[in-house]
Amino acid sequence: MPKQPDPARRSERSRQAILDAARELVSEVGFAKLSIEAIAARAGVGKQTIYRWWRSKGAVVFDAFLALSEGGEGMALPDTGDIEADLRLVMRATVAEFADPAFEAPIRALNMEIINDPDLAAQYREKLAGPVDEAKKARLRSAQRAGQIAADADLDLALELLYAPLYQRWLLRTGPLTPEYADALVDLTLKALRPPV
Amino acid sequence: MPKQPDPARRSERSRQAILDAARELVSEVGFAKLSIEAIAARAGVGKQTIYRWWRSKGAVVFDAFLALSEGGEGMALPDTGDIEADLRLVMRATVAEFADPAFEAPIRALNMEIINDPDLAAQYREKLAGPVDEAKKARLRSAQRAGQIAADADLDLALELLYAPLYQRWLLRTGPLTPEYADALVDLTLKALRPPV
Amino acid sequence: MPKQPDPARRSERSRQAILDAARELVSEVGFAKLSIEAIAARAGVGKQTIYRWWRSKGAVVFDAFLALSEGGEGMALPDTGDIEADLRLVMRATVAEFADPAFEAPIRALNMEIINDPDLAAQYREKLAGPVDEAKKARLRSAQRAGQIAADADLDLALELLYAPLYQRWLLRTGPLTPEYADALVDLTLKALRPPV
Amino acid sequence: MPKQPDPARRSERSRQAILDAARELVSEVGFAKLSIEAIAARAGVGKQTIYRWWRSKGAVVFDAFLALSEGGEGMALPDTGDIEADLRLVMRATVAEFADPAFEAPIRALNMEIINDPDLAAQYREKLAGPVDEAKKARLRSAQRAGQIAADADLDLALELLYAPLYQRWLLRTGPLTPEYADALVDLTLKALRPPV
């Protein structure tokens, strides 16, 4: 029986130091050149302490950014009654976030991990993307009730229509991320979801 | 002066052996576990010969698949006059291609490279995606002329609306890729692009 | 701070395996064709473990033979009272040792290292040559007390006179090493050192 | 039949450039770190041109210094009638030569080659050491005729007695090379060779 480590005895000080070091190093050298040895050295921690609590380099980095973003549980999107205005606001904010060069390296690192590791992807969906998507769908449902969106629209698909183009542009660097682009996406998506006349 | 190798003296036999070995190994062990040493050994080639002509492991893999797909220059999409039917056909084919487990590993490897290396991304766009996108846009323009799509529609954006959701689903494994999904995407996109009444 | 390895944690098992492998390989392929990779492979050891504890290939080989020869500390030459007979005995033994083809390769390897690396040379003098030379000089001093050798003779020089010709012949292969040669050297040297009448 | 190169077609310009480059590089980086690639590059010559005419790196270096020292054929040592004074002069000159730091690297390189390659050693003896030794022995023979040295002395051994200690000290760096040391060697050797009373 491969003895499991006892979470009760875990050193919080070490955990924090490791996550901090991971965040710093991802920003400094990028995810590909990040090594567990470097994290351990920077954190002043034995390598075993990392291997004891995380499965892989990716899991550490993932946790590092998960810890940052935690607390989006009960989030809600603005609901002024005007779905187009509300979505523009949200999409423009998203575009701005992605365009911020300070987040470039870490977000890209996080995405590489999610893309390559289905387990992490599941965890990501559950802990981070899930709640946020729920909030977004809640707003769309509200618009459905208001008759601004077709009652039978597939809201998951609707979210993909809104966000996937943005995500793809950022990931593949195929074009600029501007407020106008955000507006155009909202515009097209709402046209696609408009209830039948 | 770091002295560039002379392309005229390049050994075509070695080039082919390397690209073949790279393709085989990506399929066998995946991109992450692929090593230049292994490629050189499989190809019966000195490591230096790889380093002489490629900047990185990614560049080799990229070239390996680029070589495979070359020749899609003069491609054209079907044009029956019915844009919806034509797009469904194409999108269903794309969905099927992505869902094919045999292509999973290499396409994913290629994508990781493109995502991480802007230079390769540019090369990819120019050599592979560009011509294909042009063909797709040609078909959409034909639909514009036929009045099936708004005359002022941004065709690049239209392509993103069609393909980005599919790409995202596949990349992040957030949902199944089915013919119905392809149809739904075509449906929504055409609604978004429909000319004003 | 280049961080020194901690000798307390050193693996004795690995150390022995490395020295054994080095000895074997020097005999098999000679010093020039000896590689650290081969030593590591033969010893079942990581290359780093060699680089951690030795500065160079030469240092390993040197240690390998140092370890063999250790324990000549309290050695003493025969002292029958007849310096000529005693020296002939010792010199004939030395000649025989050098002429032994089994020792050719390793001794030559050791010598090349000493010739090329002043640090190793110092270590060699301190650990191996020094004690032996002391024993030889002790015997010569005894002969001085007995009036067989000039009281003011420079004993270091005397040792050179005895051994350097032998060493040179062996090193440069300029002539055969025979018992008669040993005798002749003893004869000449004693003539050179004879006390004034 | 492995076609032999035709010496008649040999490029004298290339030969000189290679030997010059070899000499320079031995002085700059030492023999161990000297590479044929570097010689070829420095000489502005293809590697093949070196491999065509020399067996090994050592052979090139050897030739380089052979070419320098050539012309000692008809040399003769001074003969004032006083063997001790003449030998002191010669030995002091030899000591000075060995002590010159400018010759350290190349002479050492040459010696390593001779020690390791019996073929080169034979060539060295024939072309360089032989004539010089003959001259030295001629002077000793003259001393024999003058009754300063035993008539039955083995002159080869005598040369070894004179030069081997000096050579050993220099090679193994076991002591300083001073004029006094030269004198002491001459003194002892002559004592050893003195004719019987």
Add this chain to the structure above:
DNA sequence: AGATAATCGAGACGGTACGTCCGGTCTTTGT
């Protein structure tokens, strides 16, 4: 309070792969 036990920092270990250098051979190009 002392004993017990797991985690901790540290870092040596057997390995794999890196990217570079060079050895010696083979091929192309220019003169």
Add this chain to the structure above:
DNA sequence: ACAAAGACCGGACGTACCGTCTCGATTATCT
């Protein structure tokens, strides 16, 4: 026809990290 240039295969270099494995030296609970 040669020789310069240099690409080629191969092997070793010395380094960086991998993930595992001891080591004492702290903790941190449980007698």
